[in-house]
Amino acid sequence: xxxxxxxxxxxxxxxxxxxxxxxxxxxxxxxxxxxxxxxxxxxxxxxxxxxxxxxxxxxxxxxxxxxxxxxxxxxxxxxxxxxxxxxxxxxxxxxxxxxxxxxxxxxxxxxxxxxxxx
Amino acid sequence: xxxxxxxxxxxxxxxxxxxxxxxxxxxxxxxxxxxxxxxxxxxxxxxxxxxxxxxxxxxxxxxxxxxxxxxxxxxxxxxxxxxxxxxxxxxxxxxxxxxxxxxxxxxxxxxxxxxxxxxxxxxxxxxxxxxxxxxxxxxxxxxxxxxxxxxxxxxxxxxxxxxxxxxxxxxxxxxxxxxxxxxxxxxxxxxxxxxxxxxxxxxxxxxxxxxxxxxxxxxxxxxxxxxxxxxxxxxxxx
Numbered sequence: 001x002x003x004x005x006x007x008x009x010x011x012x013x014x015x016x017x018x019x020x021x022x023x024x025x026x027x028x029x030x031x032x033x034x035x036x037x038x039x040x041x042x043x044x045x046x047x048x049x050x051x052x053x054x055x056x057x058x059x060x061x062x063x064x065x066x067x068x069x070x071x072x073x074x075x076x077x078x079x080x081x082x083x084x085x086x087x088x089x090x091x092x093x094x095x096x097x098x099x100x101x102x103x104x105x106x107x108x109x110x111x112x113x114x115x116x117x118x
Numbered sequence: 119x120x121x122x123x124x125x126x127x128x129x130x131x132x133x134x135x136x137x138x139x140x141x142x143x144x145x146x147x148x149x150x151x152x153x154x155x156x157x158x159x160x161x162x163x164x165x166x167x168x169x170x171x172x173x174x175x176x177x178x179x180x181x182x183x184x185x186x187x188x189x190x191x192x193x194x195x196x197x198x199x200x201x202x203x204x205x206x207x208x209x210x211x212x213x214x215x216x217x218x219x220x221x222x223x224x225x226x227x228x229x230x231x232x233x234x235x236x237x238x239x240x241x242x243x244x245x246x247x248x249x250x251x252x253x254x255x256x257x258x259x260x261x262x263x264x265x266x267x268x269x270x271x272x273x274x275x276x277x278x279x280x281x282x283x284x285x286x287x288x289x290x291x292x293x294x295x296x297x298x299x300x301x302x303x304x305x306x307x308x309x310x311x312x313x314x315x316x317x318x319x320x321x322x323x324x325x326x327x328x329x330x331x332x333x334x335x336x337x338x339x340x341x342x343x344x345x346x347x348x349x350x351x352x353x354x355x356x
Contacts, residue, residue: 005197008197008200008201009197011200011203012196012197012199012200015200026342026345026346027199027260027261027264027265027268027345028196028264029195029196029197029199029200029260029261029264030199030261030264030341030342030345032196032199032200033199033200033201033202033203033206033338033341033342034203034342036200036201036203036204036207037203037206037207037210040203040204040207041207041210047204047207050201050204051204053201054201054203054204055204057194057197057198057201058198058201058202058204058205061198061316062144062148062162062163062316062317063140063141063144063163063166063191064191064192064194064195064198064259064260065163065195065259065277065280065281066140066143066144066163066166066167066170066188066191067140067184067185067188067189067191067192068192068195068259068263068273068274068276068277068278069163069164069166069167069274069277069278069281070140070167070170070171070174070181070184070185070188070274071181071185071273071274071275071277071278072167072171072274072275072278073171073174073175073181074181074274075272075274075275075278078248078272078275079275079278082239082242082243082244082248084242085238085239085242085243085244086239086244086248086252086279088238088242089234089235089236089238089239089242089244089252090235090255090279090282090283090286091286092234092235092238093230093231093232093234093235093238093256094231094256094283094286094287094290094313094314095286095287095290095294096230096231096234097227097228097230097231097234097256097309097312097313098227098287098290098291098294098295098309098310098312098313098314099294099298099309100226100227100230100309101223101224101226101227101230101305101308101309101312101313101336102223102295102298102300102302102305102306102308102309102310103298103300103305104219104222104223104226104227104309105219105220105222105223105302105304105305105308105309106219106300106302106305108218108219108222108223109216109218109219109302109304109305112218112219114215114216114218114219116302116303116304116328
């Protein structure tokens with residue numbers, strides 16, 4: 001577990017350093033994720049080592065959002081002032097994005113004859 | 119000072135109390151979520167946030183003091199983002215097979231999510247800081263928080279908007295897709311992952327395995343694309 005954690009943290013660290021050094025719009029952890037995809041593809045041994053630790057962490061992904069979520073207490077005035085605008089924007093844009101994404105996928109898949117496996 | 123006040127002044131100055139409270143609040147939220155048979159409306163994060171917000175209100179604890187303890191949990195978001203590489207890498211083959219539809223749906227879905235949210239919020243009177251906070255809401259929380267910080271938004275408010283986005287997607291996706299007669303599980307899952315990240319992905323896995331796998335691809339790819347698109351699109355609305 002310790003080697004896996006060390007490698008995961010090293011990916012994030014490298015991502016943070018590169019993101020800041022080159023002024024990329026990508027957050028450090030996203031760069032770290034891309035680096036990890038490349039590393040996992042290159043090495044079977046690494047994949048075996050990282051997978052259980054990553055699964056363990058991702059199984060509890062929701063927990064990690066709680067501290068930032070509690071920050072809502074500091075934003076109650078903003079939410080009260082803009083509640084209706086935010087609610088309409090969130091509901092409409094989320095539903096619209098799902099429909100547009102799914103319809104685009106279906107149409108393009110038909111166009112290029114990329115069929116589902118079943 | 120009596121004993122209770124002494125004990126409280128110790129606890130209030132240490133991270134232990136609020137770290138413990140965070141884990142217990144999530145445990146309680148998750149138990150209720152299971153009791154509600156994983157109904158997306160009983161989202162465990164939302165429940166845990168409500169419990170903790172009430173607790174902070176009752177004890178008069180400022181968020182800054184709470185975060186002293188909760189930061190250890192918050193810190194793990196970065197490593198967790200790196201770990202998203204594992205499901206993404208495991209699905210590389212499926213991605214290659216459907217590369218063109220994936221690329222088209224990713225661009226269309228991600229762009230729609232950002233532009234429509236900003237356009238509606240701006241039309242309803244939201245100012246610049248709030249728009250920057252809202253722009254990355256379809257990306258998975260650790261990434262959205264990073265983007266919001268970089269754009270000058272309020273990261274903690276972004277986290278709340280991200281959670282709400284996921285819950286909205288998870289609640290409405292199945293009836294909506296059935297209503298539209300869309301039957302390709304890849305399309306349904308992928309679009310859900312793009313628009314409603316991890317919470318939508320968890321919902322997709324409950325409905326169909328293929329939908330779940332494609333949802334996790336959509337979530338991972340949109341984390342990357344939103345980091346590029348949000349800073350590009352935001353200035354159009356300022």
